[in-house]
Every structure is written in C-alpha cells, then in structure tokens.
Amino acid sequence: MDQTRKGQDELSTSKAKSPTSAAKVRRPRDSLSRELIIEAAERVAHRDGLDRLTFQAIGKELEAHPTSVYRHFRDKDELVLELIDTLRGRSYGGTFQETDSWRDDLRTVSRVIHDHYLKYPEFALEMASRTTRRPTEFATVEFALGALKRAGLSPADAAVYLRAFGNMTRAMSAMEASMHALPQETRRADDLAWQVEYRSLPAEDYPHLAEVRDELTSISDPRAFDTALEMMLDAIALRVGQDT
C-alpha cells in the first residue's frame, strides 16, 4: 500500500545535457535479449526494491530506451513471472535429495521455500499465489508428494495434504516476507503495538491477554512459521497413525 512517490531528481537532471556527460549513444542492433533484460531487472529489484522496478529503471540499467523492453516482453507481468522463475531456479532448482525420513524431507522443502521467499520478499506474494508451470515447480511438487506417500498417505489423501501443506508453507512464508518488505517505519510501529498497546490493556476487560502479557510476541515473530510447520507434520503423523 506504500505508493508514495519519493522525490528522485536524477532522471530530470539527467535530461539537462551537462557538457561533460557522454553523448547519448544508440544501442547497437540485437544487443538486447530476454536474458539481459531479466538480469538488469534483477539488479534493479535487488538494489532498489520492487516498487522501483519500472521500465524507466530497467532502461537506465541497460542504457537503453525504457520502451525497448516491449520488443522482448509482452508486458510487465510477463517480465516479472520470468524473473520469479529465474530466481527460484537459482535458489533451489534440482536440489532436493530424498532421505529415509518423510518428515525430514517435508520439513526441508518447506524451509527451503520459506528461506527463498525471505530472500526475495518483494516477490513473495507473487511466488505464493501464481503457478509458473516450469521444471523447478514440477520437481518441488513431485518431491513433496513422494514424501507424503512415503508417510503412508493414500494417493487421494496425499493430494489433499499436499494442498494444505503447500499452501500453508507458501502463504505463511509470503506473509512473513511481506511484513519484512513493509516500510521500516510502518513495521516498527506495528511491532511496537504488541509490546506496548497489547501489554497495557486493562486486565478486567482482557484477562487472557493480561496473563500472557510477557510471552506475547508480534505477528512478525519468525517462530510462528516453525511452530506451524511442526504442527502440520504432527497432524500428518497422527493421520497415518504414527507416534510423534
């Protein structure tokens, strides 16, 4: 929701042709490609954040005209999806190794996804809610499904639990990452609410809150994810009749 446009005079001043600045050069023919553009976009997003990832910025990074990207990508959505897939491939493409513990394997996929989202928080929501239908995605689903089957779930149950387990993993990771990507001031104020407002509510009106006063953490508490993950694993073990 932070749509503030901060003053950024570089663009306008770069228009003023200072006598020492290099003459404007036209990019040579065929010097652009999807790969080059994706790389430039990644540098921009990493350096300046997602809401600074604009055609203007990509053009500047490439020393090309902002609209030249349109020759290579239909629109911004296509560019972002391709970028997401590139990042995913780099983080965990083809790296899952089956062990003899389904529980360890499920924990591994879940944590790898979680860590990946926290590494690229700007893209987390997009990663969580879109299907890219590419090899890395296929392989991840296949690996998780294998672990669920080895846990002892029937194929039908495995499909259901895959959805619950996978959506929980992606949704909680995306939310945690989104909170990290909030403007620092906003995040600090929200975190503080749990340390101040929530701890000073009158005990007559909020007896339970008063009792856990000192244990209460903010909603961005990173332990929430691990706790929920172990709960899901416990529930699967329970379902297939294993002790935990």
Next chain:
Amino acid sequence: MDQTRKGQDELSTSKAKSPTSAAKVRRPRDSLSRELIIEAAERVAHRDGLDRLTFQAIGKELEAHPTSVYRHFRDKDELVLELIDTLRGRSYGGTFQETDSWRDDLRTVSRVIHDHYLKYPEFALEMASRTTRRPTEFATVEFALGALKRAGLSPADAAVYLRAFGNMTRAMSAMEASMHALPQETRRADDLAWQVEYRSLPAEDYPHLAEVRDELTSISDPRAFDTALEMMLDAIALRVGQDT
C-alpha cells in the same frame, strides 16, 4: 502485479462542458468528514476494485475535488487502514460467543476471519499483515487466547500457539482471497495448469504426480484451508494430550 491502466474516457470527457450537464458546484463548507470519505471509498472499492480506489474516484463519488481528501487523511495509507477497521467491525465486531468446546471456538474465529477476507479480497493482504490496534482486533485475540487456555495450554504455550494458529489463519485466508482477486484471465490460466499441464507430465519423470493425477486440485482449491485448519486443531489437541 496487474498495473494495467485501462482506457477510461469519462474523466477527460467530463471536462468538456456539455451544455446540458449540471453546472460545476462547489461543495459547501464542512460538508466532508472522515466518515463520509470512508463510506465513499468503500463504495468505490466494492464497485470497482482496489486498484480503482484512487483519489480521483473518491472525489468523483463525493462530487468533490480529489485533493480535498487530504484535509481529512494524512495519506492514502491512513485512509485504507481506517477503511479496513470499519469493514472488520461491521463483519464481526463483538460477536464471539464462548462455548464449552475450545475446538469449536477456535474453528469459529478462524472461519469468521477466513470468510471476512474472502468477502473483501482486495484488502486481504493488508488485513493479514498489519496490526490496527483497535477494539475489534483486541477482542478477537482475547477470544482466541481464551480458547487456547481452555484447551489446556500453559500461558507461555498459548502465546506461541496463538501466533502459529493466527498467522496460519490470516496468511492462508489472504492468499486464497488474493487468488480470487486476480484478473479472471490470469486465474483461469493458473487453475488450468493443474488440470492440464500437471496431469500430462510423463510418468517416468514424475511418478508420484502421475499416480495422483485425478485427485490433483489447483492451488486455489478452497478445501486447502479447512484441511489445514483441522490439522492445526489436531496438533493442539495432541499437544495437550487429548484424543481427537
């Protein structure tokens, strides 16, 4: 990521003073208020969606100048947070009734939040990741905490499980709602991937996927939420040593 700006000529043509159109009237003094603006914003968001909720649109809805809103709200963020709280209060302000089953009570809070997010999908992410520190929020936390304590959890455990259970509820609800709010064409394409691409992957490379072929649903499958919810409740029961 859908930042497409669709052609919308009404604004520009409204500039052309057609001889029959009512003369431009100045809004009477003190005729605006936070309440009126929030109501107008809600109508716009409900009618046209979040990315059409602009100062232009609110101004038009109020028959006032777009920038007049700045007299009443510091910026758009403040307006949206106030709107979110209003909607929450209307959906489930002060309605939680304790029963003698902690499990039913937790299920109720979780479902009420889930349904509320699906009712206002544009605001779901904001609702899930921000703290508004208002009475409705306090009461919801207090109610959930009470149920966790009645389940038999220690205060310290109750605080930890509150975070896991609450974040899971909000994150999964927000993700499901976000997928609903996707441009229809995008969502259709993503859902279709699970019915087409994923079902036609070669069995040699993806044996587990091949086996669950007919059970596989898309990531927007609404049953994922209920499954995950019951898993969380099972895990809490397990923790406090109750049979399920």
Next chain:
DNA sequence: ACCTGAACACCGTTCAAGT
C-alpha cells in the same frame, strides 16, 4: 478553515518514426 486548481514527479503502454 475548508475546498479547488494547477503543477510536479512519477507510472505502464502504444505507435509512428528513425536507423
């Protein structure tokens, strides 16, 4: 004091023109 007009610094996207 409250509302308005005009301006500023941005966006994504289209399309005719340059090379």
Next chain:
DNA sequence: ACCTGAACACCGTTCAAGT
C-alpha cells in the same frame, strides 16, 4: 527488424489561491 521519441491516460502529493 530493432531501438527511440513522443504522446496518452493515468497515478499520489504539494501548495498557493479562491471562497
């Protein structure tokens, strides 16, 4: 064919001027 320039239809926000 590929890249560029200019234009279009938008954004949020600031601030001096009208009433």
